[in-house]
Structure formats: structure tokens, C-alpha cells
Amino acid sequence: MRYRLVPMDRSHLAQAAALERECFAHPWTQSLLEQELYNDMISLVAAEGEDGTLLGYGEVRAVLDEGTLEKIVVSPAYRRQGIAEEILRAYLRFGQAHLSFLTLEVRAGNAPAIALYEKLGFRPVGRRKNYYRELGEDAVIMTVEFGRAEESDVPAAGSDGVEKS
């Protein structure tokens, strides 16, 4: 599937809400997503197929120079094709230019997401015990810090064998 990354807009909202319901126990509603669209501190990036299908999306909240990855999700039918990695790399490029760090919280048992974050240079920096009470699971806090380009923690695409050939 060919796709492009675009800023999320109103045309994506219904599909985004459907993806939320499909993928999360506590889905964001369409009206919440709409509010996020108009929040100046929030960036929502959509992966859009050629026919307009929403394949996935990410959300980063930036307050001054501190960024938080609030969400990243790819439709089950389109996973393992590098879409989440592409979205995250776009945010990392933004982070290199504008942020001191990008941080996130992830369920300790969410192995695919943790593998994704580790691949792109995020490292565990803390843990919130039993944060996901209904699952009895901890949250792992992971962060990537941005320094000058030569000091950055972010693996470059194509370097160190981290990129798909």
C-alpha cells in the first residue's frame, strides 16, 4: 500500500475514531480527536493511503521544548510495513529541530510498541507501578533526548543496520 504522511484534518476524524475503537480499550472519541485538531500544542500526523484510507496516525504534544508522544497507532491490516516507524521518524526530525526531548509512557507488556521505541532510540527512564490498574501492569517511561546532531541518541535511517533494506 502506497501512502503519504499528512497533517490530520477533519476528513480523517471518522476513520480515526473507528481505529480508536478497534485498537484501544479506552478509545478517544471523535469529538475529543476534533478538539485535539484545534489545539495549538498538538501535532497529529496521519498516514493516508492513495484512496484516502487512514492507515494510522500519531499525536505529539509539545509544551515549550518538551515533547510527549501521546499516541501512535496503525490499522491491524497495515502493520509491520514500517508505517509507525515513518510517523515516529517525522516526529524525531521535528524534535531534533525544536525539542530538548521526546518522552512517552507505554504499557510494560506492549512488546511491539516497546520494540518500535527502542529501535528509534528511546530508552527507559522510569516506571509507574500498576499504572494500568485494570490490567495490573506498569507503565514504562521512555525518552529520547536531542542534543546537537552529532550527539543525538536518535539512530539515523539507514545507519547501524537499523533500517529495513
Ligand SMILES: CC(C)(COP(=O)(O)OP(=O)(O)OC[C@H]1O[C@@H](n2cnc3c(N)ncnc32)[C@H](O)[C@@H]1OP(=O)(O)O)[C@@H](O)C(=O)NCCC(=O)NCCS
Ligand atoms: C505499535 C504499532 C504502532 C507498530 O506499528 P507498525 O506500523 O506495525 O510498526 P512498524 O512496521 O513501523 O515497525 C517498526 C519497528 O517496530 C518494531 N515492531 C513493530 N511491531 C512489532 C511486533 N509486532 N513485534 C516486534 N517488533 C515490532 C520492530 O522493531 C519494527 O522494525 P522491523 O520491522 O525492522 O523489525 C502497532 O503495533 C499498533 O498500532 N499497536 C496498537 C496501538 C499501540 O499499542 N500503540 C502504542 C501505544 S499508543
